[in-house]
Amino acid sequence: MSDEAVAAAWAREDLEALSERGLRRYLEPLDSPQGPVVRVGGETLVNFSSNDYLGLAASPTVRAAALAAVERYGVGTGASRLVVGDTAAHHRLETRLAAFERAEAVRLFNSGYAANTGIIPALVGSEDAVFSDALNHASLVDGCRLSRARVCVYPHADVEALTRALAETPARRKLVVTDTVFSMDGDVAPLRDIVAACRAHGAALMVDEAHATGVLGARGAGLCDELGLESEVDLRMGTLSKALGVMGAYVATSREVADLLVSRARPFVFSTALPAHLCAAAEAAVDAVEGDPDLRERLWRNIRRFADGLRGLGVRAEPRSAVFPLILGEPERALDAARRLREAGVLVKAIRPPTVPEGTSRLRFCLSASHTVGHVDLALEALRSVGVRRG
Numbered sequence: 185m186s187d188e189a190v191a192a193a194w195a196r197e198d199l200e201a202l203s204e205r206g207l208r209r210y211l212e213p214l215d216s217p218q219g220p221v222v223r224v225g226g227e228t229l230v231n232f233s234s235n236d237y238l239g240l241a242a243s244p245t246v247r248a249a250a251l252a253a254v255e256r257y258g259v260g261t262g263a264s265r266l267v268v269g270d271t272a273a274h275h276r277l278e279t280r281l282a283a284f285e286r287a288e289a290v291r292l293f294n295s296g297y298a299a300n301t302g303i304i305p306a307l308v309g310s311e312d313a314v315f316s317d318a319l320n321h322a323s324l325v326d327g328c329r330l331s332r333a334r335v336c337v338y339p340h341a342d343v344e345a346l347t348r349a350l351a352e353t354p355a356r357r358k359l360v361v362t363d364t365v366f367s368m369d370g371d372v373a374p375l376r377d378i379v380a381a382c383r384a385h386g387a388a389l390m391v392d393e394a395h396a397t398g399v400l401g402a403r404g405a406g407l408c409d410e411l412g413l414e415s416e417v418d419l420r421m422g423t424l425s426k427a428l429g430v431m432g433a434y435v436a437t438s439r440e441v442a443d444l445l446v447s448r449a450r451p452f453v454f455s456t457a458l459p460a461h462l463c464a465a466a467e468a469a470v471d472a473v474e475g476d477p478d479l480r481e482r483l484w485r486n487i488r489r490f491a492d493g494l495r496g497l498g499v500r501a502e503p504r505s506a507v508f509p510l511i512l513g514e515p516e517r518a519l520d521a522a523r524r525l526r527e528a529g530v531l532v533k534a535i536r537p538p539t540v541p542e543g544t545s546r547l548r549f550c551l552s553a554s555h556t557v558g559h560v561d562l563a564l565e566a567l568r569s570v571g572v573r574r575g
C-alpha cells in the first residue's frame with residue numbers, strides 16, 4: 185500500500201467516527217459576496233453567521249482602497265516582511281492602528297490565529313506560567329500549548345479562581361490571557377477585576393479583542409476602549425477579519441514588545457507577509473469605524489432589537505455584544521434547528537464540539553449593522569415558528 189493509501193484509510197476511519205457523532209464538517213461555498221443576504225446552494229438566505237459586524241466586507245471605500253493598492257503593489261508579497269515582503273502599506277497601517285488603539289506601537293500578523301499562536305510563545309517559555317480562561321478561543325489555547333509554559337486554565341470569568349492560581353503558582357513570568365468578548369457566548373470578560381488581579385501579582389495581561397474591535401467602545405476600539413483600560417493591558421490583540429471586514433490581525437502594545445515580536449514571533453518570522461492591498465483595505469476600514477459612528481449605532485439598534493425579541497420568546501439574552509448563542513445540547517439538535525431555520529430563509533450555522541464544550545452545541549447568531557429591521561424580525565419570527573428552545 186502506498187503512503188497515500190495508508191493515510192486515506194486513517195482519514196476514512198476518522199471521518200466515519202466524526203459522522204457517527206454528528207461532528208463531521210462540510211464546506212459550502214457562497215455564490216455571492218459576503219453580506220446580510222447571501223446566495224448559497226441555490227438558495228437566497230439572510231446571513232446570521234458572519235463576523236462582518238459592520239458590513240465593511242462589501243464597503244465600496246474599503247474595496248476601492250484594496251483595488252488601488254493592487255495596482256501599486258501587485259497581489260502577493262513574495263516573502264516574509266523580514267525578507268522582501270515589507271511595504272509602506274504595512275507601516276502605514278501599523279501607524280494608523282497605533283493611533284486608533286492609543287498604543288505606543290502595533291505589530292501586524294496574518295491572522296488572529298497567527299497572532300495568538302505567535303505572541304504567547306514569544307513572551308513565555310518553560311520556566312513560566314500562563315493563566316487562561318476556560319472559554320478562550322482555540323488560537324489562545326494553542327498559543328499557550330506552543331509556549332511550553334505551565335498552563336493554568338481558570339473557570340470561565342472566575343476572577344477569584346484566577347487570583348488564587350496567580351498566588352499559588354511559582355513561575356519566573358506570569359501571563360494572563362483572555363478573550364474580551366467570548367466568541368461563542370458573546371459575554372464580556374470582567375476586565376477591571378482581571379487587571380487588578382494581574383497588578384496585585386506582577387502578571388502581564390494579554391486580551392483578545394477579536395469580537396470587540398469595531399463593536400465596543402467610544403472609538404470602536406474594543407472593551408479596553410469602553411472601560412478606559414488601554415494603558416493597563418500589556419497586549420491588546422485585535423483582528424482585521426471580523427468587524428473590519430478584511431483579513432489579518434494586530435497587537436497594540438509597547439515599543440519593546442512590538443520590536444521583540446519581529447525577531448521572535450514565529451508566524452511573523454516564518455510566513456509570507458500579509459498582501460499590501462489587505463493592509464490598505466484595513467486602513468480604510470479603520471477610517472470607517474472611527475469616522476462613521478453611525479455604523480456602530482446601526483449595529484447596536486439591531487443587537488437591542490434581537491435581544492428584546494429573544495426575551496419575548498423566553499430566551500435569556502443580554503445585549504452585550506453582536507453574538508447571541510442559543511444553546512441546544514447535542515450536535516444533532518443544533519444541526520436540526522439550523523436546517524429548519526434555513527427552510528424559513530435564515531442562515532445560522534450549528535456550532536459543535538470541539539468549538540464549544542460537549543453538550544453545549546448551539547446556534548450562534550451574529551448581528552450586523554448591515555441587517556435591516558426586517559432581517560432581524562425574520563430571524564425572530566423563524567425562531568418562533570420552528571419552536572427552537574434552549575436545551
Ligand SMILES: Cc1ncc(COP(=O)(O)O)c(C=O)c1O
Nearest residue numbers: 295296297321323367394423425
Ligand atoms: C476570539 C478569537 N480570537 C482569534 C480568532 C482568530 O482570528 P482569525 O480568524 O483572524 O484567524 C478568532 C476567530 O474566530 C476568534 O474568535
